[in-house]
Amino acid sequence: MLPLISLYQSSSLSLRILLNRCHYALAIQHYSSSIRPPIPPFSPSSINKSSNVTQTFDTMLDFRRQQARRTVLIHLGRSHSESELYKLCSRIGQITNMTLYTANKKECALLEFSNEQSVNNLLKITSHFTNENRLPCASRNLYFSSQQTGTRLKYHPIGREVQQPDDSIIDKSLNDIRNVSDQIRFFWQKTKLTELDTRLRFFVSSLVEEAFGSIFVDTVCLPFGSSVNTFGKSRCDLDMLLTFEDFREKNIKRDGKIPQLRFLTKRSYLNDRFQAQAYLKILADTLKHFMAECTNVQIILPARVPIVRFQHRLSDLQCDVSMSEFKSSYYMSKLLWNLSSIDNRVAPLVFAIRRWAREASITQSTPGPWFSNFQMTLLVLFYLQSIEILPKLNYINEQPTTTSPQDILAANVLGDLSDDTILMNELENIRYVQSNKTNNSSLAILLKGFFTFYENYDFQSLLITLLNRKNMSKSSLIQTGKDKDWPIYLENPLVPSMNASKNLVESEGERFRETCKKASEILSHSSKNLLSLFEECHQILPDDLIARAYPAPISIMPDLETDINQDELTTINDIQQDQVFHNTHQQHIVTS
Structure with a gap:
């Protein structure tokens, strides 16, 4: 509330x-x-x-x-004025970092002071535009008008951000890398x-x-x-x-x-x-x-x-x-952050598989009856749990509860942990889990293993869950009345027994498995690499899935040849002529 x-x-x-x-x-x-x-x-x-x-x-x-809060964002009114800006701001307070970059054809500087008081002091000497029709509002979005005509400072500790390249440039660079594991890590670093x-x-x-x-x-x-x-x-x-x-x-x-x-x-x-x-x-x-x-x-x-x-x-x-x-939102972000921090192979693998899924039209940029990036991430994490690189989450109670809300409240008063407290404790404990040293498989092996794992996965009978469940069948949830039979069931890790893939249709599970099988075959050849995987798995979205996601608009106009007889059509024409005459007559009166 x-x-x-x-x-x-x-x-x-x-x-x-x-x-x-x-x-x-x-x-x-x-x-x-x-x-x-x-x-x-x-x-x-x-x-x-x-x-x-x-x-x-x-x-x-x-x-x-x-x-x-120690940072201001400044639009540089003239190029090559960063030295003058740095000199001005350094008089206000100690500068921790100043980074230049370009956004929407504007030269910008992200400037961080060592304390918030310096930001306040800078805002005190900042004025408003006086020759334009602008509202006098104050924020940490600033504009710098250079007045210096002399030479630039000889030394200024200013960095310039190099924008991440787009996929086409990255793909060209991948050609120069032979090792698939190195390709995956390079792709992750650049995206x-x-x-x-x-x-x-x-x-x-x-x-x-x-x-x-x-x-x-x-x-x-x-x-x-x-x-x-x-x-x-x-x-x-x-x-x-x-x-x-x-x-x-x-x-x-x-x-x-x-x-x-x-x-x-x-x-x-x-x-x-x-x-x-x-x-x-x-x-x-x-x-x-x-x-x-x-x-x-x-x-x-x-x-x-x-x-x-x-x-x-x-x-x-x-x-x-x-x-x-x-x-x-908070718990999910924390959960994914903690799982990723356990092993440095998690994030690069997720990035590579997401790119593959996009090339294969398994995922799309808009929501629909296909996999989302979040669902694809859950699939990767579940796979890494199955090979014991990541731990299972242990805050699930599989026994259906018959306890009344009053009893639950009394139990909390007596000191028992609520579900939220158990969840928070589990999220805190995850970060103490050490990476599994016994499984030191390379990223290339993990990538191929992902496809091999899912090419025969029984989505019709089994769950995809990050929770430590003894019974992995979908029927176990249906029998307890917790949910209905969905074609694909990716359990929400924060809300047990809730399906996080209700948007998916049954055909998507089969198409995903077939594409995984194709990807596994591609990576079985020593001459193939990550770029080969992206190129050879590229496909467009099936027509039936497009029709399901974007149904044709239903016409509300009648078919004049079949739905309206000749007498009705004559009546409509007469009404239209009367309206034209009425509008013309009214216009004549107004003009006069």
Whole structure:
């Protein structure tokens, strides 16, 4: 429930509500507006230098969000003015990093200070345009007008980002690499998110958080999905989740007393979805009218998850902001991040198989009755679990529960762990799992093994699940009444007994197996490599699947030859002539 509702809750807030919200408070506590410094600090450059640095998903988010708040994004009005900009900003405070790049034909600089106070000091000396019709709004999107006519600085520690090449350039480079494992790792290195990509994504999220935080207290905006789970491809969309810190925890921690002074506010909708839609409308208007460089703002409310979509021009990012599904979005990102961190072969293998799936039309860029990238990732992770490179998840209870909600509440009060607490503990424990040293197969062997594993997989009878289930048959879930018989069943790792592949049709399972068989045969030849796999598996989407995904529009116009007789047609013509005469007569009267 969104926080405005809570402002009018009674001081005797029920224990049950507090317990049900416990998981929310635990998950969000890292992301308050007054975030604490992570201990130890996570830095991408320091991970390889010191083995004492403990990297976790939460400390990564903490560090990136702090880094974003110390950062400004500057559009350079004239080329080769970066030295002048660096000199100006270095007078304000210590510069940690300055990176140049080009977006939408604009020269930009992403500049990071060592502390947030330097950003505030820079904004104090920043003025507004005075000769143009612009709204006087302040943000960390800035414009630099160079005034220097002399020589450039001899030395300036400024980096320039080299954009990741497109697939055609990468494919040419793959020809020069003979080893398939090296090809896979090269492909991953050239297509994954760069350091600048990641910094820009957290920066844009911080801008949204800042804009909305000026209206609502304790606003938190987090990137999720491919932007943070290590499986993001360069130039992929930025998905963000807008939420609020659960400030009821703050009230309770104040000696168990609710403060006597409270803010007077408007009441919110009792329906969370309606309230989220109302918030998103405000956000859309704010982005559209007041946020510089945010264009093409669209609000999509009828969707299952309402979103605001916009483009941030200086980062060249297509952005989606939602306000629901915090629990699943955060947990899923953390789960995938933790699994990927166990073994350095996971992410490169996922990237290679996703590219193969796209070439073979197993996946598409739009949703439909085919596999998605997320589902393809689950298939890879399940395969790696089957060969014991990755661990199974152990927070599943396969026994159907008959416990009443009252008994569950009482058990929680007595100290038993709730499902959410068990899940959070499991996600924390995953990162301590050591990579399986006994399975040191190369990426080439793992790639071929993936195709061999699935070319004979019985999708009709068996589940695909990351959970540690003893019974892998689909019938076990159907018999307990947990779900119906789906053609393909990829169990949602966060919501046991929920199918995450309800969109798939039965023919897709068969087409996937046939394509896996073909891929396995290709890689069986020593003369074939990763590029051969992409080229020889290339195919277009079957016509029947296209027809299912994009049905022909139903005509609402009658067939004049069969549905309307001659008398009816004459009547229609007479009516049309009368309308023409009426319109002409009215126009004559107005003209006169």
